[in-house]
Structures are given as structure tokens and as C-alpha cells.
Amino acid sequence: MELNKSLPRSELWFNKADRFELSLCQRLNRMGRYTSVRLFFKSISRLGDGVFWYTLALLLPLTMGMEGIAAVGHMTITGLLCVAIYSQLKNRLVRQRPFISWDEIRAHTAPLDLYSFPSGHTMNAVNFAILFSVFCPPLFWLVMPFALLVALSRVILGMHYPTDVLVGATLGTIISTGSLLIWPNGMFASMVM
Secondary structure (H helix, E strand, O other): OOOOOOOOOOHHHHHHHHHHHHHHHHHHHHHOOOOOHHHHHHHHHHHHHHHHHHHHHHHHHHHOHHHHHHHHHHHHHHOOOOHHHHHHHHHHOOOOOHHHHHHOOOOOOOOOOOOOOOHHHHHHHHHHHHHHHHHHHHHHHHHHHHHHHHHHHHHOOOOHHHHHHHHHHHHHHHHHHHHHHOOOOOOOHHHHH
């Protein structure tokens, strides 16, 4: 893709940004050609579908009692909000997945739908990682690296552009921290008291 120097400065900047993002997307996606890398990130992505988060959520009531149930309730509400928001955005913004738009990018896993913006996996991963870290602080060292791996997996597997992941992470952060600003002790803290 060659730059047309007669374009307005803002358009030139966006063209450069697009080229940088595509280049980064291609470099990360090429890592998937190695079987061990591809299988590792496919596993991470699959766990990020919900298996990892649901398993941790089921353990909270067993280890924390009513506080765990209240935390799971809070996470359930914010998780459903994440799904509602990213579903609406994907269906309105209709940004095709990188492997659909670019021959150089390979799909290393099956997509859940056609559209990529924003990354729902990343949005949920960041939302849950923040909430698990607040409600059960010892889990921070497990959930934060896992959320980062989920985000990375989505680009390596050819499902998302880096900006899809960045916006997904931003929205997940806004939803989780926003919920904690409104309910500092959790939505269902009154159940515990």
C-alpha cells in the first residue's frame, strides 16, 4: 500500500496507523505457523470462551461462602453487559475479521462470528480479571496474565486486529471499574451483611 502525499495530514496519519496495525497483525499471526504456539494459543482462546472464568466462579462460593456468591452475581451481571455491548457493536460496525480481509493472515481457529470489532473475548477477560482481582485478590497473579494471553491469542489466531483487542480491553475495564465505582463492595454486598 503506497501513500499518496497529496492527502490531508490526518488521512496520511490514519493510513500510516492502518499499515502499522496490519503489519503488527501479520507478524503476530505468523507466530501461529508453529504448531506448539498455535496449539497453546488455541487452548488459551478456548479457555477464554468461558471455561476458565466459569470454573473460577464456581470455586468462589466454595471458598468464600456468601461473599463468593455475591461476587459471582456481580460478575454475572457485568459479563452479560459485556456480551450485550460487544454484540451490538459488532453487528453495527461490521468490521470483518483479519483472515477474511487479508490473504496473508491465516485463521488458526474457527471464528464464532464474522465480525471482529471489538474483541469480545478480550472484553470479558479484562472485565473478569479485574473483578476477580478485587473480590479475591490472591487470584490477581493468575487472572491478569491469563487475560493478557487471551488478548494476544485473538491476534495470533487471526481473529482480531490489535485495535479490536485494545478497544475490547478498554471496554472491559470501563465496565468492571464502572460497576465498582457504583457498587464499591459489589452489587450484592447487602446479601452478605
